[in-house]
Amino acid sequence: MIVFPNCKINLGLHITAKRTDGFHDLETVFYPLPVTDALEVITPGTLQFASSGIPVPGDTADNLCLRAFHLLQLDYPQVQPVNIHLHKHIPIGAGLGGGSSDAAFMLQLLNNKFQLGLTSGQLIDYAAQLGSDCPFFILNQPCYATGRGEIMEPLSLDLSGYSFLLVHPGIHVNTGWAFRQITPQAPVRALKEVIQLPVTEWKQAISNDFEAPVFAAHPELAAIKATMYSEGAVYATMSGSGSAVVGLFPKSKIADIRWDASYLVFKVN
The missing domain is CATH 3.30.230.10 (Ribosomal Protein S5; domain 2)
Incomplete structure (x- = not known):
């Protein structure tokens, strides 16, 4: 089986x-x-x-x-x-x-x-x-x-109109360390409400608390996210405590980006 x-x-x-x-x-x-x-x-x-x-x-x-x-x-x-x-x-x-x-x-x-x-x-x-x-x-x-x-x-969340680009540069982020960098606080607005906004508004409205400390420790992750935006991503984020970065692109329009040969790259159309 x-x-x-x-x-x-x-x-x-x-x-x-x-x-x-x-x-x-x-x-x-x-x-x-x-x-x-x-x-x-x-x-x-x-x-x-x-x-x-x-x-x-x-x-x-x-x-x-x-x-x-x-x-x-x-x-x-x-x-x-x-x-x-x-x-x-x-x-x-x-x-x-x-x-x-x-x-x-x-x-x-x-x-x-x-x-x-x-x-x-x-x-x-x-x-x-x-x-x-x-x-x-x-x-x-x-x-x-x-x-x-x-x-x-x-949730009723349909992202079938988008393609996904996942990039993992081989960096290991210790989850315990990542949690210790965070000062917990309640969000101003629940994410289950914010996620209902148009995807084109997510860049300004949706965030990952782990990005600030993890990006400070590993600037190459911030660079991956910035590259995705510069190459047409509608929304990009680090997943979880890292270190994969995911970008949402218009359907079947993922840019042909030349990543470092050591990176693992996945495309989901």
Whole structure:
């Protein structure tokens, strides 16, 4: 059984409060895009994990796909050991939610493979135990998100009239560091209202709180965003805490920009 976990982008991101549990409250709009990994599972009788494509850092035992497996198996012993192969295509540490998507798709894949009968609500509860962005990929539709990102309200947001350009320069932004640079404050106007403005007004109306500190530390990211605007982007932003930068262009009119050869570039028309 094979699935294709997709990425997300953040359209606006505000850190609104520091919580007593050490996390932060935020508001953002998640929007899914069809840049995908590939996740395959077969049932050989022993639990195995392998990956290809973009190297996955860290201890394999901590991989979110394995953590998703163990989480479900605790409550559902009928979940048998599986052979997992993950082909990474979504850049890691880019603010695109690739690892979170892999985990959420793993939960759904196991739910289907072993016929557990879990509802979307139950899957969201499991996903929230794996990471703040994971629940979004259970719904996988445009959402206004609050709390840690797990409280979601589906939005009627159709961007099919635009093409997307994603550029990842290979910079890793430590999420903990990024949060420590932010002084939380409530926005003047809720993002779920502002996102309803015409896309041509987003440049002045929608912002990402992480951009100021991350751009100060990595000026090349600010330069990528500026280049997108100079080459015709209607709206451009850093996704999440970085470091991927995304630009919205009129449909099928993404400029032919010569980026550094080391950058990963994705076009979604």
